[in-house]
Amino acid sequence: MLSIKNLSVSIEGKQILKKLNLEVEKGEVHAIMGPNGTGKSTLASIIAGRDFFDIDEGEVFYKGQNLLEMDPEERAREGIFLGFQYPVEIPGVSMNNFLRTALNEQRKYHGLDPMSASDFIARMEEKKKMLDMQSNLTKRSVNEGFSGGEKKKNEIFQMAVLEPQLAILDETDSGLDIDALKIVANGVNKLRKPDNSTIVITHYQRLLDYIIPDVVHVLYDGRIVKTGGKELALELEEKGYEWLKEHAY
Amino acid sequence: METNTLDISLKDRMISLFEDKKDQIFKNDIKPVSALRNEAFEAFTKMGFPHTKMEKWRSTSLEETLAKDYNFRIEGAPRQTNVEKIFECEIPDFDTYMVAQLNGWYVYRKAPLRTLPNGTIVGSLAQAMQEYPELISKHYGKYADYNENGLTALNTAFAQDGIFIYVPDGVEVEKPLQMVNIIDSDENLFIQSRNLVIMGKNSKLTLLQCDDSVHHRYTFLNALTEVYVDENSTLDHYKLQNKDDSSTLINNVYLHQEANSNVTTNAITLNGGLIRNDTHVTLNGRNCTANVYGLYLVDREQHVDNHVFIDHATPDSYSNEQFKGILDDSSSAVFNGHILVRKDSQHTNAYQNNKNILLTDKATVDTQPFLEIYADDVKCSHGATVGQLDQQAMFYIRSRGISKENARMLLMYAFTAEVVNKISIENLRERIDDMVKKRLRGELSICDQCVLHCNHPEKELKFNIDMTKI
Ligand SMILES: Nc1ncnc2c1ncn2[C@@H]1O[C@H](COP(=O)(O)OP(=O)(O)O)[C@@H](O)[C@H]1O
Numbered sequence: 001m002l003s004i005k006n007l008s009v010s011i012e013g014k015q016i017l018k019k020l021n022l023e024v025e026k027g028e029v030h031a032i033m034g035p036n037g038t039g040k041s042t043l044a045s046i047i048a049g050r051d052f053f054d055i056d057e058g059e060v061f062y063k064g065q066n067l068l069e070m071d072p073e074e075r076a077r078e079g080i081f082l083g084f085q086y087p088v089e090i091p092g093v094s095m096n097n098f099l100r101t102a103l104n105e106q107r108k109y110h111g112l113d114p115m116s117a118s119d120f121i122a123r124m125e126e127k128k129k130m131l132d133m134q135s136n137l138t139k140r141s142v143n144e145g146f147s148g149g150e151k152k153k154n155e156i157f158q159m160a161v162l163e164p165q166l167a168i169l170d171e172t173d174s175g176l177d178i179d180a181l182k183i184v185a186n187g188v189n190k191l192r193k194p195d196n197s198t199i200v201i202t203h204y205q206r207l208l209d210y211i212i213p214d215v216v217h218v219l220y221d222g223r224i225v226k227t228g229g230k231e232l233a234l235e236l237e238e239k240g241y242e243w244l245k246e247h248a249y
Numbered sequence: 250m251e252t253n254t255l256d257i258s259l260k261d262r263m264i265s266l267f268e269d270k271k272d273q274i275f276k277n278d279i280k281p282v283s284a285l286r287n288e289a290f291e292a293f294t295k296m297g298f299p300h301t302k303m304e305k306w307r308s309t310s311l312e313e314t315l316a317k318d319y320n321f322r323i324e325g326a327p328r329q330t331n332v333e334k335i336f337e338c339e340i341p342d343f344d345t346y347m348v349a350q351l352n353g354w355y356v357y358r359k360a361p362l363r364t365l366p367n368g369t370i371v372g373s374l375a376q377a378m379q380e381y382p383e384l385i386s387k388h389y390g391k392y393a394d395y396n397e398n399g400l401t402a403l404n405t406a407f408a409q410d411g412i413f414i415y416v417p418d419g420v421e422v423e424k425p426l427q428m429v430n431i432i433d434s435d436e437n438l439f440i441q442s443r444n445l446v447i448m449g450k451n452s453k454l455t456l457l458q459c460d461d462s463v464h465h466r467y468t469f470l471n472a473l474t475e476v477y478v479d480e481n482s483t484l485d486h487y488k489l490q491n492k493d494d495s496s497t498l499i500n501n502v503y504l505h506q507e508a509n510s511n512v513t514t515n516a517i518t519l520n521g522g523l524i525r526n527d528t529h530v531t532l533n534g535r536n537c538t539a540n541v542y543g544l545y546l547v548d549r550e551q552h553v554d555n556h557v558f559i560d561h562a563t564p565d566s567y568s569n570e571q572f573k574g575i576l577d578d579s580s581s582a583v584f585n586g587h588i589l590v591r592k593d594s595q596h597t598n599a600y601q602n603n604k605n606i607l608l609t610d611k612a613t614v615d616t617q618p619f620l621e622i623y624a625d626d627v628k629c630s631h632g633a634t635v636g637q638l639d640q641q642a643m644f645y646i647r648s649r650g651i652s653k654e655n656a657r658m659l660l661m662y663a664f665t666a667e668v669v670n671k672i673s674i675e676n677l678r679e680r681i682d683d684m685v686k687k688r689l690r691g692e693l694s695i696c697d698q699c700v701l702h703c704n705h706p707e708k709e710l711k712f713n714i715d716m717t718k719i
Pocket residue numbers: 011016034035036037038039040041042043
């Protein structure tokens with residue numbers, strides 16, 4: 001599904017990712033953990049198509065396509081979804097318009113007719129219910145004035161509506177209380193399908209109690225320094241990131 | 250028609266024109282108007298045209314447009330051939346009473362001045378001077394100070410016609426009044442047009458002022474509108490400007506408000522070569538509300554300048570200025586909000602905001618608040634921003650599968666919505682909304698007739714973002 005080889009990325013001359021390798025297969029859930037500032041969000045942004053980084057070397061293939069040559073919108077239409085660590089507020093654009101436009105542009109790309117208003121409303125209602133979302137949230141402007149928790153839930157809601165094949169959730173758990181965390185995890189689990197893959201970026205082990213990963217990676221100083229099963233997350237929690245330093249080089 | 254000699258300055262040509270054509274210019278006058286003309290002419294002779302060394306004109310240069318070879322139509326009978334076509338110009342689903350000027354002269358089918366069943370008088374200003382001299386004497390030239398502004402002086406000296414509206418006490422005019430000012434000329438033209446609107450006590454009026462130009466000749470329209478709003482009255486005023494690139498429009502509006510009156514004025518500029526909107530508001534009684542809004546969408550070399558002057562001459566009033574603009578290519582904009590709160594005008598609330606998006610690094614904005622506050626119990630705020638489209642928001646939107654083009658549209662449209670949503674007439678709001686979308690997509694052409702594209706409905710907009718709430 002996703003294959004990253006030798007990826008080195010820098011910004012303003014500062015190297016952030018260093019010869020990073022990552023393989024995600026269909027149906028898998030991968031967790032990426034690591035301390036702050038090690039490049040987790042950078043990696044997520046690169047996959048989604050943010051263009052202010054310099055790609056120094058390496059390649060990223062998704063479903064056999066060279067991802068680095070595609071626009072962000074094209075990647076999204078091919079099934080990539082990024083749940084932002086810091087969702088952006090867009091005053092004046094209602095959630096309804098935003099998602100309907102997104103959905104219909106994706107459908108158009110796949111040669112499908114636009115979704116009827118009633119089908120669209122039905123889908124929105126269903127997903128809101130699933131995520132226990134306040135009903136009026138979709139009438140408001142995208143993320144505008146949303147609380148931290150609402151913004152995170154809103155990312156999962158968008159994911160649920162857009163039904164991606166590869167979802168990357170960048171610290172969607174941070175700032176959530178345990179109830180919200182369960183709802184978010186529940187949302188992710190419901191969308192888990194044999195054909196879909198998920199990359200969960202998280203700082204804490206606790207999310208992984210609810211979303212059981214197939215593979216856990218530890219990102220440290222721009223490279224993946226350790227890869228293992230779900231028990232790696234527990235080990236990391238126990239020993240702390242300090243422990244990594246010894247393994248880093 | 251005058252002969253043109255380019256090596257003589259326009260100012261000098263204006264001066265000799267006035268002296269040569271005095272008989273013609275003064276022909277329809279009543280005495281007080283003639284007296285004003287002479288005084289204003291003196292003032293213009295002294296002041297001349299505004300120039301960039303003047304603080305309020307520092308970023309709007311008239312030099313180039315004043316160097317054009319203009320003709321004048323002092324006798325100006327309207328070109329009858331166009332009259333019927335103009336009157337076809339009705340907004341679909343939007344019932345208005347329409348009055349029109351062609352090249353500054355009032356055009357009509359039946360009578361130059363009419364009295365509507367509710368007593369409202371609408372028609373030619375020149376005719377109103379003859380029929381209602383007492384109303385004219387009481388209000389004409391009372392709000393527009395010719396000593397302050399060379400263009401106001403010039404207009405007061407030369408203008409012979411325009412639109413006259415009188416709403417009697419207690420009358421609420423149901424249908425919006427649509428004033429269409431069309432310039433259609435196969436020669437370069439310098440036009441003076443003058444409007445007078447008098448609203449009695451407890452009256453209500455919606456006024457729609459459309460400015461269009463048709464042929465791509467150099468035209469200079471020096472328009473001046475005086476509006477008197479008596480106690481407890483409400484005026485909803487819209488200016489729609491869709492002018493070709495070779496036109497210059499000076500729009501001086503003087504609003505005089507008495508106690509408990511409520512005025513909203515909204516200037517929507519969709520195209521224009523050079524546009525200067527000067528809105529002067531005098532709050533002359535307690536508990537007045539003045540909302541002064543504007544939206545400008547300009548590109549190429551277009552220039553739009555909004556100057557607002559609000560005089561809080563009495564206590565307890567509220568004013569709110571909100572202007573927004575999107576600038577593309579090498580276009581430029583100016584905003585200057587001058588708020589004067591006089592010494593005894595306690596409990597004044599005065600707010601001001603100007604936000605701009607520059608789509609290129611060649612586009613420029615000069616935005617400036619100018620607060621003069623002499624009272625101490627005052628709430629006042631101002632703010633201005635000049636920025637690009639938010640790149641983070643662009644990426645966020647595109648990351649959901651929305652094309653770059655539509656992401657830009659969404660952001661620009663959302664930016665304009667704040668001003669468009671303030672239009673209180675639903676049909677008009679929808680119409681403007683549609684035009685804004687077209688303008689943002691670059692699909693809006695300058696209509697042959699009026700700004701509302703009635704005669705030549707454009708092709709149905711293929712806009713795949715449903716902006717209506719679902
Ligand atoms: N826009 C940016 N400009 C400059 N430096 C950045 C930018 N974004 C991230 N960085 C730097 O890149 C490094 C990795 O950041 P990030 O990917 O956000 O880490 P993480 O998500 O793991 O906390 C940090 O040192 C950060 O300061």
